Amino acid sequence: MRILVCVKAVPETESSFRVNASGDFYEEAGLKFRVNEYDLCAMEEAVRVKEKLGAGKITVVSVGPKRVEEQLKKAMSLGGGYGVRIDDSAAPARDALSVASLLAAWAAPQKFELILCGVMSEDLQRCQVGPMLASLLNYPCATTVVSFQISEDRGKIFCERELEQGAREKVELPVPALLTIQTGINIPRYASLSNVLRVKKMEIPALPAAELGPTRSCETLLRAYVPERSKKCEFLEGDAASVADRLLEKIRSRVKVL
Amino acid sequence: MAREIFAIAEHRDGEVRPETMELLAFGRGLAEAMGARLTGVILACPAQKLARQLAAQAGTDVLAIESKPLAVYNAEAYIAALAKIISERKPAYVLVSHTATGWDFAARLAVALQGSCSTGITGFRKADPICFLRPICNGKILAEVAPLPGTVSVLSIMPGAANPVAAKRKGRVEISHFDLRDPGTKNLGYAKAGRGAMELGKAEVIVAAGRGIGEQDKLDLVRRLAECFDKGALAASRPIIDAGWLPLERQVGQTGQTVHPRLYIACGISGALQHIAGMSGSELILAINTDRDANIFNIAHIGIVQNLHQFLPVLIQKICARKTPRPSNS
Secondary structure (H helix, E strand, C coil), X not given: CEEEEECCEEECCCCCCCECXXXXXXCCCCCCEEECHHHHHHHHHHHHHHHHHCXXXXXXXXXXXXXXHHHXXXXXXXXXXXXXXXXXXXXXXXXXXXXXHHHHHHHHHHCCCXXXXXXXXXXXXXXXXXXXXHHHHCCCEEEXXXXXXXXXXXXXXXXXXXXXXXXXXXXXXXXXXXXXXXXXXXXCCCCCHHHHHHHHHCCXXXXXXXXXXXXXXXXXXXXXXXXXXXXXXXXXXXXXXXXXXXXXXXXXXXXXXX | CCCEEEEECCEECCEECHHHHHHHHHHHHHHHHHCCEEEEEEEECCCHHHHHHHHHHHCCEEEEEECHHHCCCCXXXXXXXXXXXXXXXXXXXXXXXXXXXXHHHHHHHHHHHCCEEEEEECEEECCCCCEXXXXXXXXXXXXXXXXXXXXXXXXXXXXXXXXXXXXCCCCCEEEEECCCCCCCXXXXXXXXXXXXXXXXXXXXXXXXXXXXXXXXXXXXXXXHHHHCCCCEEEEECHHHHHCCCCCHHHEECCCCECCCCCEEEEECCCCCHHHHCCCCCCCEEEXXXXXXXXXXXXXXXXXXCCCHHHHHHHHXXXXXXXXXXXXXXX
16 A cells, blocks of 8 residues: 655744744754654554555655654654655745645655644644645545555545544545544554664655646734733642642632642 | 525434534624625435434524435445535535534545535634635644635534534424435444443543553553542543553543543643543633643633642542542442
8 A cells, every 4th residue: 555644843832932934934943843743643643554555655754844854754754655755945934725726736646545744733723724734636535534444455545534522423434545633543653773874864855846837825824922921810828838728728718629 | 596505414313413603603603794695504314303303402404315325325326416405506505513423424425526625623713715724733723725716625523623502493394305326335324332330420530540640550640640539530532442451431632531520630632622522611621731832721611730749649648648449439
C-alpha cells in the first residue's frame, strides 16, 4: 500500500508567544518547534498499517521553510521510508486552502492509496488542510478517526470517528481515501536507534512551492494581537502555606464544599 | 433584499444537538449586526419533526432538506445537498458548529463552493468587511480573518461562542425534497465509547489533571486532593486520557463530558479551547499552573502560579488537618 503522511512543525504550546513585526501572525524567533502531536499519531498508524500488511511504502511530506526538516525527520524516524519537503517560507501563515493546494499538486500524480493527516494543528486548530486535500484530490475522507481497519481485499476502510460526549460514528470508505487521525488512537513509539541513524543521513528533497503551480486561497489574515487578559482571575501570591490558607478561606466563603 | 445567513443544524438520534442552539445564537448576533436574515438549515429524512423542533426552540425560520441519503449524517450527502441549496439561495455566510461533524464537512463544502473558509471562530468585529476572530496558540494570540470578497463564506463557530436565548416566536418551516445520489462513503451507525458510568456529572468538586502534572505517578497527588472532598471526583484533560493514564469516562472537554461542579480545580491544565468548552460553566474555577500566560487563567476565578508537586501536598495537608479523607470511587 502506498501511504502518505502529512506532518506539520508546530511551536510548543507552553511557549510564550509574541506578535510578529508585520502584526499578522505569531513571531517565530525564540520558539521551539516539535512535530504536531496529531500528525505523530498519524505517522504511528501508517507504520502499523505497513507492519500489518507486511509491505508498503510510507512517504512523509511537510510544507515549510528549511527548519521543518528537523520535524519531518523526527516523524520519519518512526518508520517512514521517504521524505519530501515542499519548500515555502510563507507556509506557517498561509491559509489552509493554499497549503492544501500545494500538497494536492504534488500528491495527485503519485496516486497514494491512503493519506493520513492529523485532525488539526496544535497552533492554529483550523481542522481544514486534511479535508481540503481530500476534496482537491477527489478522495473520500473521514475525520477524527480513533480506529480503522482495511478490508482484506484492500478496497475498503472501516473507521470509527470520535464525536462529542464519548459518542462514536462508524464509517465505511472506498480506497483510496484520506483520514484525519485523532490523538489517543495510539501512543506513538519511540524511534529505534537504527531508524534515527538511517533518517539522520538522508537527504530530504526540497521542492520549491512556486513549481507546484498557482494555489487557491480561502481567507485573508488581517492582523494578530495578544488579547487582553481576563481581569476576573485573582492570583494568590506568596509561599505555598500562606497561599493554601488564603485559598481555603476563599473556597469556604464562596462555595460550601468543605 | 437583506442578505441571508444559513446556520446548519446538527442532530443525532432524533434530537437537535445543543451546540446548534449556540450556533443559532451566534448567527442571530451576526444577522443583527449586518442587517441580514438568519435561516436555520436542517438536513434529515424524515425532516418535518426535527425542523419543527428547531424552529420552535430557536425561534428562527427553518429550511429543511429531505432526501434518503440524509437519514443519518453523511459528509458527501451533506456537501451535495448544501452546495445545491447554497448555489440557489446565495447566502452571504454559512455557519457550521466547530465540532467533529463540522470539521468533517465544513472545509470540503467551502472547496466545493469555491468559497471562503474560516474555522474555529469565537466572535466577529463589525468593520468593513466584517472580520472574524480566531484564537490561535491555545488562546495566547487572537487572529482576525476576513472572507475573500465576493465569495460565499463557510464559518465554523466554536461551541460556547454565544449563549442561546429563549425563542420569542416560533419560526416557519419550509421543506424541500432533493434527489441525491447514494454517496460512496457509508455511515454504518453510532456507538457509545466507554462503559463506565458518567459519574462526573454528580460531583460537587472536580479535581482535574492536565499535561502539566508531568509524570503518571504524580496523578496520585491529584487523586488525593479529590478524595479530600465529600463529593469529589478525579477528572482529566485530553492528554492524560490519550496517554492511557485514566479511562475515557474521566475526560472533561468537548469530546469528553461537560460538567458544572460547584468547584473545579484545574491542575496543570493549559486551558485548550476544547477543554474549556467542557468546564467553563463551573461555579468556582481554581487553576494551578506554572505558566502564568496559560489560557486557563483567562477563565479561572482564582489563579495559583505554583509547582503542583510542592503546592498540592501542602494544600492536602491543610484540608485533611480538619477531616479524614474518604476513598474516592476512582
